[in-house]
Amino acid sequence: MRKRAVAILLAAAVMSSMISGCGSTKERVNKDGESVITIWSPSDEPAIEEWWEEKIAAFNEEHRGEIHLKREAIVRADSYAYEDKVNAAITSKDLPDILYVDGPTVSVYAANDIIQPLDDMFTEADWNDFLDSTKNQGTYDGKIYAIGATESSVALFYNQDMLDEAGIKAPDKLEDAWTWSEFAEVAEKLTKDGVMGTNIIMDKGEGIPYVLEQFWISGGTDLVSEDGSKADGYINSEAGVEAATFLNGLIQNGYANLDPIQKEFHNKRAATMLGGSWEVATLEKDYPDLNWGVTYFPVADNGGIPTSPTGDWAAAVTRDTQDKDAVKEVMNYLFSADNVTTYAKAISKPPTRQSSYDVLTEYNEYPRSLFKEQLMETGHPRPRTPSYSVLSAGFSEAMVNIFTGVDPKEALDKVAEDTDKDYNKYYAQED
Structure with a gap:
């Protein structure tokens, strides 16, 4: 493949990246010796923001002394504000460890080597539990680069x-x-x-x-x-x-x-x-x-x-992460069966794990059952092209x-x- 030009993501990002510097300023280890893992994702409605606060607090308590998880919620009032921030970070080598991307943009980031394959991030049993529509959305050139907690139809x-x-x-x-x-x-x-x-x-x-x-x-x-x-x-x-x-x-x-x-x-x-x-x-x-x-x-x-x-926002691991073991721990936490289920419940969207439907029994009843059926039987993600x-x-x-x-x-x-x-x-x- 030809060397990809990151600037194609958004032309406006070229100028912003030129003034961003070229060295990473992101905190990797805090004063307590904990590996700091950072997430960027769009800000959302109060119920989802509360979910994030609760889950991050629980993770940090459980991993005290080892890993500290933090998240930056980025407002998308300006439709390109999120993308501008991401593209500035690409050139400055200051990307977060985990970056949430909209489904059809996975191919762009993957083709430009901005995000890493996730194939070894989860066990085979976990991968088998994720819906095919979700795995298909996050696949580029035969490898899975992103996974989400919710789907749409x-x-x-x-x-x-x-x-x-x-x-x-x-x-x-x-x-x-x-x-x-x-x-x-x-x-x-x-x-x-x-x-x-x-x-x-x-x-x-x-x-x-x-x-x-x-x-x-x-x-x-x-x-x-x-x-x-x-x-x-x-x-x-x-x-x-x-x-x-x-x-x-x-x-x-x-x-x-x-x-x-x-x-x-x-x-x-x-x-x-x-x-x-x-x-x-x-x-x-x-x-x-x-x-x-x-x-x-x-x-x-x-x-x-x-x-x-089909399709929704999904989490990807960026090329700038330095502690992949810690990131793997975070990803397995965020996308555990329980957390996918509670996130889907909070945001009122279909979950991406098949096992979640055993808990969210409302998807076994009309009208939600119709959307579940479409996801399982007829779902197609948007085109996967860079x-x-x-x-x-x-x-x-x-x-x-x-x-x-x-x-x-x-x-x-x-x-x-x-x-x-x-x-x-x-x-x-x-x-």
Whole structure:
């Protein structure tokens, strides 16, 4: 492989790293002679911050005199604040020991030798307990580089009252999932009286590839090749253009909004919604009077592949760590069956360990059981390519452009060209 340029992660990081110096300033051993292990992860809601405080305190008490664990919670109000800090630390050789990264960025960090493989970090029994979707997300070039405590999925939420009024029954078995044509017919019937038939846009950034990539997969292709080296012939293939055209039809026919109002489904302004597994807790807590249900992610016509998104933030061990034994102790603590279970409970997301579902029995009952089933049976992570940042931004822009009138093939060709140009410049094998 060619020598990777770390600067490709974020252009802005180049300038910040130039003023960061080149020597590590991170504390490695404290005054008590304890090996100091540092974690960086995004700040989260109070319940999760409390979880971190409790678990770190318990770990430090148990390992007093040997290891001291500390965490820096980094606010992500500015979407690039976290990445800017990471990239500045890359050049200054001041990375934390354990770095939390979003699922699709694992390949970028792994390809640039910023994080280390984790294959020897856990026992075989532990690895077997982690969901395949989670291990797949963290895999690059045949090795696992990151592991998380929680997963995610997306399914089709629906307003039960609106479906009843229209005489529509939602599928309750995976093999009966609505096809694209059936989904469009349902959206058409439900679009009336100021209510949209569906909501397909989580946001105009990362939400677009996270959710809409599944239409490419169901149609028999993907945004890039399996090894992540090529976008041309995949994202812009005949099947890819068909997927984009179908989605555009939902917008152009008035069944979905390009700019949906906030909480469009929750506020009864959309009859259905492609929504994340985390929406279950939100609807139960904040919208107790809304009569809703959830069914499977739609599949392509004519024998389409059942599929659904997966992925979440995961922990990686950086190249700058100096005490791998201590890091291994921390990783085994953080991702023990008990801690994965309690973390998943606190954040209201599906756990990544199969054994956790023996404790979190709510995932054996509808509606959470549907998301568990999708994770086990139909889950696909976002593309594992070191050129993901180019692909993701380009795909989001292309889909918005398509929804506003640009020819689908033209828009997707541009994404393919830009993605392949980036990959060939930085990651393609030399002749």
